[in-house]
Amino acid sequence: MEKGGSKGKGENPEQCFDVPRALAERGITRRDFMKFCTAMSAALALPMTLVPRIAAALESDARPSIIWLEFQSCTGDTEALLRAANPTVGEIILDVLSIDYAETIMAAAGHQAEEARAKTVKESRGKYIAIVEGAVPMKDGGIYCCIGGRSALDIVREVCGGALATITVGTCASYGGIPAAAPNPTGAVGVKEAVPGATVINLPGCPVNTDNLVATVVHFLTFGKLPAVDGKGRPLFAYGKRIHDNCERRPHFDAGQYVESWGSEAHRSGHCLYKMGCKGPETFHNCPVQRYNEKTSWPVGSGHGCAGCSEPQFWDTMTPFYRRLPNVPGFGIETTADKIGTGLAVATAAAFAAHGVVSGFRHKDDESKDGKGGNQ
Amino acid sequence: MKQNQECLHETYVWEVPVRVTHWVNVLSIATLSVTGIFIGSPVTLGLTASAYVMGWIRFIHFVAGYLFAISVVSRIYWSFVSNRYAGWREFVPFLSAEGRRNMWRMFAYYTFMSRKVPHPIGHNALAGATYLLVFLLYLVMILTGFTLYSEHAPHGPLHALLGWMFAHFSNQGIRQTHHLIMWFLIGFAIHHIYSAWLMDVKERGGVISSIFGGYKPVQGRE
Numbered sequence: 001m002e003k004g005g006s007k008g009k010g011e012n013p014e015q016c017f018d019v020p021r022a023l024a025e026r027g028i029t030r031r032d033f034m035k036f037c038t039a040m041s042a043a044l045a046l047p048m049t050l051v052p053r054i055a056a057a058l059e060s061d062a063r064p065s066i067i068w069l070e071f072q073s074c075t076g077d078t079e080a081l082l083r084a085a086n087p088t089v090g091e092i093i094l095d096v097l098s099i100d101y102a103e104t105i106m107a108a109a110g111h112q113a114e115e116a117r118a119k120t121v122k123e124s125r126g127k128y129i130a131i132v133e134g135a136v137p138m139k140d141g142g143i144y145c146c147i148g149g150r151s152a153l154d155i156v157r158e159v160c161g162g163a164l165a166t167i168t169v170g171t172c173a174s175y176g177g178i179p180a181a182a183p184n185p186t187g188a189v190g191v192k193e194a195v196p197g198a199t200v201i202n203l204p205g206c207p208v209n210t211d212n213l214v215a216t217v218v219h220f221l222t223f224g225k226l227p228a229v230d231g232k233g234r235p236l237f238a239y240g241k242r243i244h245d246n247c248e249r250r251p252h253f254d255a256g257q258y259v260e261s262w263g264s265e266a267h268r269s270g271h272c273l274y275k276m277g278c279k280g281p282e283t284f285h286n287c288p289v290q291r292y293n294e295k296t297s298w299p300v301g302s303g304h305g306c307a308g309c310s311e312p313q314f315w316d317t318m319t320p321f322y323r324r325l326p327n328v329p330g331f332g333i334e335t336t337a338d339k340i341g342t343g344l345a346v347a348t349a350a351a352f353a354a355h356g357v358v359s360g361f362r363h364k365d366d367e368s369k370d371g372k373g374g375n376q
Numbered sequence: 377m378k379q380n381q382e383c384l385h386e387t388y389v390w391e392v393p394v395r396v397t398h399w400v401n402v403l404s405i406a407t408l409s410v411t412g413i414f415i416g417s418p419v420t421l422g423l424t425a426s427a428y429v430m431g432w433i434r435f436i437h438f439v440a441g442y443l444f445a446i447s448v449v450s451r452i453y454w455s456f457v458s459n460r461y462a463g464w465r466e467f468v469p470f471l472s473a474e475g476r477r478n479m480w481r482m483f484a485y486y487t488f489m490s491r492k493v494p495h496p497i498g499h500n501a502l503a504g505a506t507y508l509l510v511f512l513l514y515l516v517m518i519l520t521g522f523t524l525y526s527e528h529a530p531h532g533p534l535h536a537l538l539g540w541m542f543a544h545f546s547n548q549g550i551r552q553t554h555h556l557i558m559w560f561l562i563g564f565a566i567h568h569i570y571s572a573w574l575m576d577v578k579e580r581g582g583v584i585s586s587i588f589g590g591y592k593p594v595q596g597r598e
Binding site: 230231236240241242245251252253254255256257258260266271274275279281282284311313316317318324325326328337338340341342344345348349352355356358359362 | 413416417418419420421422424425426427428429430431433486488491524527528530531539542543546547548549551552555556558559560562563566567570571573574577578
């Protein structure tokens with residue numbers, strides 16, 4: 001998106017930008033472009049027959065305006081997008097969008113920048129797309145995150161409230177993420193919670209997978225609407241399958257081969273990370289298939305269990321990351337449910353054994369009629 | 377007892393569905409616990425990547441889970457059509473003054489405060505109330521178990537039926553509950569076997585053999 005600058009903001013980008021030329025300038029052939037369109041149709045689980053339609057949509061002049069907002073975040077999602085080693089077709093597709101406001105990458109600053117945003121919100125009301133990165137603090141009137149003298153809550157209500165649709169990138173914008181972790185001092189929430197009336201599609205992940213963002217945009221450009229979502233507002237094409245079920249280490253899970261310690265022979269042989277606390281069996285994302293950094297790798301592929309970063313409240317509910325089960329409140333930090341349970345079973349057996357010994361020595365039970373209570 | 381022996385006659389207490397569901401529960405809980413402990417903290421038993429140790433153990437766990445669920449639901453249904461000894465009223469003794477008195481008598485006997493052995497025909501009142509709690513735990517186990525199981529097909533009918541669980545409880549919380557209740561049920565099983573043994577000795581009413589044969593010797597006609 002640094003291309004946002006290269007295409008020359010302010011000099012009427014409608015006239016100086018078209019996809020075939022941009023592709024040619026970057027040395028991307030028509031063949032590569034069609035391969036990209038095919039890959040997108042696969043990512044979106046669309047039939048091959050729709051590839052020409054995707055290509056036509058991407059080459060058309062339809063250029064929705066984009067406002068990229070950033071609140072309580074580490075800029076990791078922007079980084080994920082910008083740090084691609086080579087200019088990919090996907091980045092150029094994002095160039096298809098007219099990014100009118102994005103603090104990290106825009107040339108304008110200060111009031112000039114704020115004006116650009118206000119202009120888009122006012123002039124393209126109901127037609128622009130908002131992309132939000134980072135959580136929105138709600139506590140104390142939202143004072144914990146202010147930009148240009150306005151609170152994040154105020155800005156997100158105005159921008160997302162007037163947008164055609166909002167795409168949240170990363171877990172913070174989707175569900176509050178790390179800023180919302182207990183005790184959540186700033187009252188951080190995701191966009192849908194901050195602006196319940198907005199049309200929001202969540203692309204959680206830490207960071208968002210750029211491929212999924214591009215695919216969501218391609219879906220929008222091709223069909224004029226957002227893709228189908230699951231109960232957590234995430235597109236099914238990217239979050240419809242469980243990590244565990246597409247994991248390259250899954251055969252070792254089923255076989256019964258587990259990593260017991262880091263750096264062990266089993267770990268180096270690529271065995272299953274289930275016992276090291278991998279949350280793959282309960283998390284939904286296309287990481288094993290789509291991977292990160294131009295399909296180089298993903299956490300489990302590089303030997304670390306899934307932390308569940310794409311699930312709501314992952315920081316509070318998926319920890320400890322290196323254990324299968326959470327700690328039991330009120331017990332020591334190393335105490336698992338199973339340790340407590342074993343203690344419980346042993347204590348029960350001991351108690352009844354003691355009862356049995358006492359009963360064994362009691363011979364003078366009352367056998368009179370009075371003794372025959374019960375519920376007859 | 378001796379002088380009354382001639383007055384004893386057989387009473388059919390536990391009907392076939394009661395005994396069948398009891399033993400299916402025993403079998404499935406034992407199977408589910410053993411396989412469940414392995415699933416929760418497995419050891420490397422697979423020698424090669426083409427083994428299927430976890431696969432089979434999970435399969436057994438799921439089959440036993442279905443068996444257990446069917447058994448529990450059948451037993452709940454039976455409590456509405458059965459004889460009085462297995463009926464639903466047996467499990468809520470605390471609703472009547474007499475039931476509360478019986479619960480207290482049993483409690484006093486268990487805790488050595490009284491030497492009077494209660495001689496109920498069916499469940500003793502304290503046991504009846506305990507089974508209500510145990511069946512509630514069964515239902516929580518079935519609910520949490522099938523909810524976790526449904527994740528293998530996130531858009532399937534089972535997930536549609538139980539997906540609401542994830543909206544109210546965290547996934548890890550559901551897992552934690554599933555583990556903890558297993559240990560409560562193991563604790564219950566220890567208590568249950570001990571108490572049956574104790575009462576078999578003290579009541580001399582053949583309570584242990586009654587869950588095999590269904591009959592109990594009872595004094596005087598009902």
